[in-house]
Amino acid sequence: MMTLEGIEKRLIDGWQRDFPLVQRPYREIAASIHAGENEVIEGLARLGQRGILSRVGATLRPNTVGASTLAALSVAEDRLEEVAAIVSSEAGVNHNYEREHALNLWFVVTGRDQASIRSTLHRVSARTGLPVLELPLERAYVLDLGFPLHGDGAHWSAKERAEAAQLRARTLLQGEPARGVTESERRILVALADGLALSERPFKAVGEAAGLDEDEALQLIAGLIEDGIISRFGLVVRHRPLGYRANAMVVWDIADREVDRIGKRLAAEPGVALCYRRPRRLPSWPYNLFAMLLGKDRGAVLAEVDALTRMAEIGDRPRAVLFSRRSFKQRGASLSA
Template sequence: MPRKLCLPAGVGDIGLRLLNDWQRDFPLESRPFARIAAAVGMAESDVIDAYGELRTKGVVSRIGAVFAPRRLGASALAAMAVPPSRLEAVAARVSAEAAINHNYQREHRYNLWFVVTASSAERLQQVVAGLERDTGCAVIVLPLEEEFHIDLGFDLREPAGEGACNSPAGRRRERASIVLDGDAACALPAIERELVTALQGGLALEARPFESLGKKVGLSEAMTLEFIARWVCEGLIRRFGVVVRHHELGMEANAMCVWDVPEQDVSALGRSLAREHAVTLCYRRRRALPDWPYNLFCMIHGSAREDVLAARADLAQRLGLDAYPSATLFSCRRFKQTGAHYLSPGALAHA
């Protein structure tokens, strides 16, 4: 089924390439925008200006690193069942927390869903406790236990069907699922933690962004590039490139689809589900019994609600997922969407 993009006015074929082709494999070199400019036939300064305009319009969130979950600290998906009359006030309190990077209303009794990232499991628990204290709403916490497909690179050229994985942004890279344990976080040296902290907000849109990034923490441009390239190779950085916002690109419908699958079956089903072109995220999370029995999650994005429902029905029927209890939670409102901030200058000072 085609994804009906809604690109900003004036964005033509070259603009589409700027959005699509460098969602991963962004040039890790001194003048990355000059390399992109040579590829698309533009001047370096025009490429930088174009990305600046796309960021101003909200289509580009940032250019930078998407870190692998729980490699730098602790993270978890969390949810609250908020009385509708209090939803906006509670959502505002949640969004005000620096440790929250995504905060959405979804169609369910658990109607407020957010992602918590922190430097440690203890700090994450403190954030959750503070939210519960200030809002009076209980929080269910659903840590990631196994990842099948977590990337968030959107192919903007192809339909969300056959052939969708052929472009650089949409290509699936076959690899084994990753089972995470409670000690998955990396113990990075202090200088690397400082660089991660500076990198979390994305690159500056200028000719030599890695030089500017390194200066923030007292590193040379060459050493900054060396660290980032190593993190990409080691998998600490899941991808490095342009991070787009799907809603601003016309993918206005998205649903979190969940199933209650026996533990002995969930890994095999998750790997099969992750190979589906319509699936943009897929993972296993810990249940929160008795209130939340579901352990297999995937996200499906589309142009319209009926497209998402059709894709979900098709893959569930083909993979035999209809045999398990399930729920489909459409997003209603986006209260907050930023990059994950595992580390902060304050946290570093006490690390």
């Protein structure tokens, strides 16, 4: 596990969301933590070099721009690395993980439209010789992969839980976004896919890539955040290098008439990083409610799963806990694949 000290810890603790939308954002961050602009830029560069920082940029609400789906494969152990490499080689795949389950390789496919998603899934199946389980998003309740450095949710104090709950109330997804995106906004999001440059005026480069000036780029990004298309803007951190290795995708089979109510209830809990509804695929996949928990200790995460299950009164419902084993790929979503 990597440790953080000084400016690096302050950057991760303070700027996973609510990133300054100004011409010189790193200078504004520096002023808030009593550091120099170059110190902030250099600190972020070190985080990137150590594999902790994926990028500085946007997390998009699924299917508001382009299309995406979750998919899974059941892979023989002696082929897992070979198949994972095939999946990761696809430009449209942005996340690719091994998980503890008969369906042991899970990946996210993004693209410009549903046709591009289907093409990627078809190629993966053809190249691996394996059937692909496709689980498109039906409804998202919360999407927020930011996390604190002081520990996992199972060990939070009452004060930390209260503070996290206040923040969580801001991130819950209420209904569907009121609109799609314009072509200029799409170009901005494509330019943001790999993150902001670590330079004095990173939004100038984003605007230039999108054929816009700096102020236009900032205005469009602010509008995308305001309208819920960008769900979070800030540091996107890889949690595993920081000791968050007991990470579990928890799934339940919830009656269709109850799933939205239960999903919203789970989403309100600070320890739940993601919560969404996807279709069952009988007989191989009987689950329709998904939640992601990030933790450092396997036992603590399992205790948190039990606590959530009791709180939501779903102890009688079938469930499975799929801990992550390895991350083969993690990057921002591709809107042009």
